[in-house]
Amino acid sequence: MTDITSDAEFWDDRYSQSDQIWSGNPNTVLVHEVTGMEPGRALDLGCGEGADAIWLARQGWQVTAVDISRVALDRAARHAAEAGVAGRIEWQRHDLASSFPAGVFDLVSAQFLHSHGDMPREKILRNAASAVAPGGVLLVVGHAGFPAWEHDHHPDIHFPTPEEVLESLDLRDGEWEVLLSDEHERIQNDPDGKPTTRTDNTLKIRRLAG
Template structure:
């Protein structure tokens, strides 16, 4: 664990967030992950910022061997329980990481970064560059993020920049000729606001394949 006080504060912030209720996410895998990975031959997968584990459990059910990491120990404990309930505990390695300080070892056929945003001190660009380097030749890197704040957000956070896929791609600083872009663009999805009313949100997705 890092000795950096900011990192500890980020971990505590997320632990407190997860303690607010027994489940803060839907329990369903992210739709872009399902759309882009379903039917792909399973191998080794890395799930960055796994939260309560819905994506990792879904991948494991489809035969992937998953390394799943989060900064919240509360979330990881909850995720491990969901994996046990689903009968896939043996296919998932849950690891605690402050990704700005430490990163899972190894190479992966799929690296998934779904909504890797934080109000804390998250060096997102550097983390994503390290994530790209963890993709094995022939493997896929899938980055999904918010393209804007939700309509019900009364106090947008001007200090938080939500990058476009072009900005993400540029920040990765990938060697020329070693990667191909399979998907880049925005999409809409329906999400309930805090009062339970459905509203439309805009997200974006970048999917890359490493050629060598």
């Protein structure tokens, strides 16, 4: 557990403004890329209201789900209990800038790990790669840019390409295999409910098993 930070206060406040922020559905790329994998231990970084963790638990994974927001974690735990998978998920509160879950995992998932604050994303993803067990997978999905409806862009925010994410991981030669490095488009509703096209990117890599 870590002390409350400004980022934690921001996310607690955001989650407190509504009974539900996200759709309640697991991320599409996670479902597509993980379906067919042999279930094991999974780490869900930035789990929010728990949809990905719950989906993984339903597939047979034992999940450690992490978020900075206590409000989100409490909500996610309730959803997991309602789904009947509470026993397969451990909820942990971390500010990933300063603490990281212990252990190694067969799957480490970082879905849209972006923040309005000063989050050291590259450092966090390097820690995520270090937590992947031999033969395991790191799956990183992120936005490729701001949504079309958002015009007040923060000049310091950079959305890295999959190649930039891979380079920033500083992986040892010969120890990893790139399974997917790609951009893709999806439909997302704007604040008025109008469907718009959004571009995201995916990096999926496997740690070679010795």
